[in-house]
Each structure stands twice: as structure tokens, then as C-alpha cells.
Amino acid sequence: MKIVTVDFVVGVANLKQLPKDNLPEIVFIGRSNVGKSSLLNKLCNRKGLARISSTPGKTRELNYYLVNKEMYFIDLPGYGYAKVAEQVKAGWTSLIETFFHDRKQIALGVQIVDARLGPTELDTTMMGWLDFYKVPFMLVLTKADKIPFNKLQLQIKGVQESLGKYKYLSAVLPFSAVTGDGRFDLLKTVESFVNRKEISSSKHYMPSAVA
Numbered sequence: 001m002k003i004v005t006v007d008f009v010v011g012v013a014n015l016k017q018l019p020k021d022n023l024p025e026i027v028f029i030g031r032s033n034v035g036k037s038s039l040l041n042k043l044c045n046r047k048g049l050a051r052i053s054s055t056p057g058k059t060r061e062l063n064y065y066l067v068n069k070e071m072y073f074i075d076l077p078g079y080g081y082a083k084v085a086e087q088v089k090a091g092w093t094s095l096i097e098t099f100f101h102d103r104k105q106i107a108l109g110v111q112i113v114d115a116r117l118g119p120t121e122l123d124t125t126m127m128g129w130l131d132f133y134k135v136p137f138m139l140v141l142t143k144a145d146k147i148p149f150n151k152l153q154l155q156i157k158g159v160q161e162s163l164g165k166y167k168y169l170s171a172v173l174p175f176s177a178v179t180g181d182g183r184f185d186l187l188k189t190v191e192s193f194v195n196r197k198e199i200s201s202s203k204h205y206m207p208s209a210v211a
């Protein structure tokens, strides 16, 4: 897949603001500061697209980017930032759970974890939700530039073995927003899930005379 156009559309704080069209959505999920915005920027080859910061908790809304005028990439607010008030955390939980429950156009969840750490407890909780809401997802081990190649291979293998219980998990891929490693494979996976979504929704809308 080649990314030709990317346009920021809306920052959603309330689910009533979600786009009303039915375009397939790719949702980028992960704890605060894991590198979601950096990954999005690298994937789209646009440096200043999503805001990156050394202060965790910068992304507070669901940021919608229209890609090639045919799908959305969504930068979710990160979870697990200790300094966030309990009330804000509860608000985040209900927003995200309702989003995954209601949003039928999600084609793929991209669960992002730190390649050095593997999935944390909060990450596995998140993946449990994705499975529960039947959202197809993949796992990306980012900041792969921060560990030696052989350690990265061991980490991938370990993660693959430990995650067999998730029915909706399809692939584990390494990535680096610094070197761009993994970009091609990630785009390929995104494309295949978008195509799958389009095929299933066109089946759904097929006139009965043709079906």
C-alpha cells in the first residue's frame, strides 16, 4: 500500500463527534509514551502529523486521519500514565470500551508495545477487550532499534508463544520509528485487513436480486 494523502480530520473527545461515513478504520492502541504517534508519523512519512512528546499523556482525544481518502488511521489516547487522575482514567475506560463495542467499521487494531518490555499487564487487559469485542488485531513491538537483533528475535518468539490465547490476534511485527524497520510489513498487513473489511461490507450491502 502506498500512502498518497493524509489529512487530519477531527479530534474526538465525545463519541457523538465520530465521523458518520462508513470508511474502514485502523486503530493504533498502546500505553502512554510507547510511541503510537511516532509510529503513525513514520508509517505516513509525515514528520509533524501526530504530536510527539517526551511528556506522556499528550494525545488526549481519538485523532482521526483520513488516508488516501479511503480509510481512517486513529491515534488513540494512551493508557497507563500514572499522573492521570482516577476520574480521567474512568472516563478513558468508558470512552474506549464504548468505542470498541459500537464501532463496526474497525478493520484492524494495532496494539503497540515496547519491544524491550513486551506486553505489560495493562496491554494484556487491552488485548482481552479487543478479543472480547471481536476486533481483529495485530501486535507491534516498537522501539526495536533500542535492542540488539538477536534479543529482538527472542522477544518476538516469546511474545508469539505467550499470546496463543487471543483468538483475534493475527500477527506480531517489530517496528522502529527511528529506522523505519517494519514499515513495509505493517502497511501490507493494514492493506490486507482493509480489503477484507471492504469485501465483507460489500457482501452485506449486496442487493438481494444479485446475492
Ligand SMILES: Nc1nc2c(ncn2[C@@H]2O[C@H](COP(=O)(O)OP(=O)(O)OP(=O)(O)O)[C@@H](O)[C@H]2O)c(=O)[nH]1
Pocket: 030, 031, 032, 033, 034, 035, 036, 037, 038, 039, 051, 052, 053, 054, 055, 056, 057, 058, 059, 077, 078, 079, 142, 143, 144, 145, 146, 175, 176, 177, 178
Ligand atoms: N528510539 C526510539 N524512540 C522512539 C520510537 N518511537 C517513539 N520514540 C520516542 O518515544 C517517546 C514517545 O513517543 P510518542 O510517539 O509521543 O508516544 P505516544 O505513544 O504517542 O505517547 P502519548 O501520546 O503520550 O500516549 C518520544 O520521545 C519518541 O521520540 C522508536 O521507534 N525508537
Ligand SMILES: [Mg+2]
Pocket: 036, 037, 038, 050, 051, 052, 058, 059, 075
Ligand atoms: Mg501520542
